[in-house]
Amino acid sequence: MHMADALVSPAVGMTFCAVSAGFVVYASRKVSVASDDMKAPLMGILGAFIFAAQMINFSIPGTGSSGHLGGGLILAALLGKHAAAVTMASVLFIQAFMFADGGLLALGCNIFNLAVIPCYVAYPFIFQKLISNDSADISQGRINAASVVASIVALQFGAFAVVMQTYSSEVSELPFFHFLLLMQPIHFAIGIVEGLATSSVVSFVWKNRPELLSGELKSSSSRSWSVRKILYMTAFAAIFTGAVLSWFASSAPDGLEWSTMRVSGKEELNVPDKPVYSFLAAIQSKLALFPDYKFRISQNTENTAVEAWPEVNAGTSISGLAGGLSIVLLMVLFGKIVNRKSFSLVPNQSIEESTE
Numbered sequence: 001m002h003m004a005d006a007l008v009s010p011a012v013g014m015t016f017c018a019v020s021a022g023f024v025v026y027a028s029r030k031v032s033v034a035s036d037d038m039k040a041p042l043m044g045i046l047g048a049f050i051f052a053a054q055m056i057n058f059s060i061p062g063t064g065s066s067g068h069l070g071g072g073l074i075l076a077a078l079l080g081k082h083a084a085a086v087t088m089a090s091v092l093f094i095q096a097f098m099f100a101d102g103g104l105l106a107l108g109c110n111i112f113n114l115a116v117i118p119c120y121v122a123y124p125f126i127f128q129k130l131i132s133n134d135s136a137d138i139s140q141g142r143i144n145a146a147s148v149v150a151s152i153v154a155l156q157f158g159a160f161a162v163v164m165q166t167y168s169s170e171v172s173e174l175p176f177f178h179f180l181l182l183m184q185p186i187h188f189a190i191g192i193v194e195g196l197a198t199s200s201v202v203s204f205v206w207k208n209r210p211e212l213l214s215g216e217l218k219s220s221s222s223r224s225w226s227v228r229k230i231l232y233m234t235a236f237a238a239i240f241t242g243a244v245l246s247w248f249a250s251s252a253p254d255g256l257e258w259s260t261m262r263v264s265g266k267e268e269l270n271v272p273d274k275p276v277y278s279f280l281a282a283i284q285s286k287l288a289l290f291p292d293y294k295f296r297i298s299q300n301t302e303n304t305a306v307e308a309w310p311e312v313n314a315g316t317s318i319s320g321l322a323g324g325l326s327i328v329l330l331m332v333l334f335g336k337i338v339n340r341k342s343f344s345l346v347p348n349q350s351i352e353e354s355t356e
Contacts, residue, residue: 001070001158001187001256002095002110005103006269009169010276016165017108023116024089030082032338039083042212044331045234046075047087048324051094052242053197055293055320057250060189065258066250067190069197070158072118073127073150077202078213081119088115090330094323100288104280109165113158122154143203148195155191159183162256171272174263182259190255205230242320246293247310293319 005013031039050071057066071091075084089111095101102110130146131138163183167176205212209230253261261267271277290296295315 001113001155001162001254002092002102003106003113003162003165003256004269005105005277005280006271007162007166007169007172007174007260008103008106008109009171009272010105010274012165012169013103013105013108015108016112020089020108020111020116023085023120024111027082027085027119028334028338031086039079040331040335041231042079043083043087043334044328045231045238046078047091047327047331049234049238049241050075050088051091051323051327052238052246052320054091054095055242055246055249055316057252057254058193059250059252060186060255063186063189063258064252065186065255066252067187067193067255068249069194070114070118070151070154072115073122073147073154073194074198074201076119076123077127077198078205081123084123085115085119086334087327087331088119090327090334094326094330097284097287098289098323098326099293099319100284100291101293104284105277109162113161113165117157117161118150118154121157122150126150126153138206140203143206144199147199147202148192151195151198152188152191155187155194156184159187159255172260172264172269174260174269178263179259182262183255186255186258238324239321242324243317246316246320247312249311251309251311290315290319290322 050069053069053071055068057068059066072084072088075087078084079087092102092107092110092114096104096107096110127146127150130149131142160180160183163176163180166172166174166179202213209227212227212230252258253267257267260269271281285291293316294313295318
């Protein structure tokens with residue numbers, strides 16, 4: 001659901017850039033107040049995992065469309081809403097500048113739709129409300145229900161925000177109601193899949209190391225995995241997903257692309273012929289080391305190549321590794337700037353012992 005610049009006017013793009021920047025600054029201050037030595041490794045490694053997971057588009061049967069994990073709700077459940085918002089914004093920043101995934105003008109809109117809405121709307125008002133119970137222990141069923149419902153709500157609000165941002169921009173010819181009637185159902189289906197993925201991740205952590213959660217879930221009796229082991233496992237999952245599983249991504253257009261194609265009949269919308277769009281496109285073209293998660297040289301030949309699945313591509317693998325590493329480094333830099341201290345990528349023994 002990464003918006004391209006062709007959907008957004010400068011006024012709407014800059015407005016949401018300011019709004020999203022305000023949320024990120026607010027979240028950063030909250031993280032600095034509540035931060036401990038666990039935050040940095042969790043933010044970096046989980047951010048790398050979400051980045052890698054977003055590379056894998058899954059097909060939506062019977063539609064010709066695909067979807068990918070948003071990840072904001074998973075991050076909020078594991079990190080808390082403030083750290084999750086910062087991490088998700090960092091993922092979107094890296095995607096836009098290194099991989100040309102989402103426009104630079106639309107970056108503020110994408111952060112609002114994929115970070116602010118899941119972390120500050122779906123998580124506190126849906127997930128926490130459904131998962132909290134003062135009179136009974138948390139059950140697997142409550143986690144499943146909360147994850148699916150909150151994911152659907154996040155995707156529905158996010159999809160509606162995309163339609164409103166596009167309609168308010170008045171730079172495309174997408175009719176409001178037709179666009180809306182395509183965006184909402186397809187993202188409902190994507191939300192179900194994201195909810196199941198969220199439930200799986202949250203349930204695993206809840207059963208094995210509940211203290212790694214954001215403090216909203218009650219402790220489970222089982223603690224079969226150490227903190228260090230879970231972090232190493234998540235790092236391995238990020239590496240394997242970005243380097244190998246990304247080959248198996250569906251080539252079908254995602255929910256937003258599918259909706260715009262069905263409305264306009266075009267695979268790509270025309271970008272307005274204005275200097276601001278050309279300027280930002282030129283910047284993104286120069287900075288994107290791996291456009292569309294491939295080597296630059298492969299972009300010239302991909303249209304003539306026969307599509308294969310899985311698409312074994314060294315450029316995709318390097319993109320997954322480079323993007324994940326960039327997010328980890330960005331979170332380390334964030335920790336140093338905000339808290340004026342160095343963070344280890346793996347918690348030291350005393351930290352791990354304190355969680356036993």
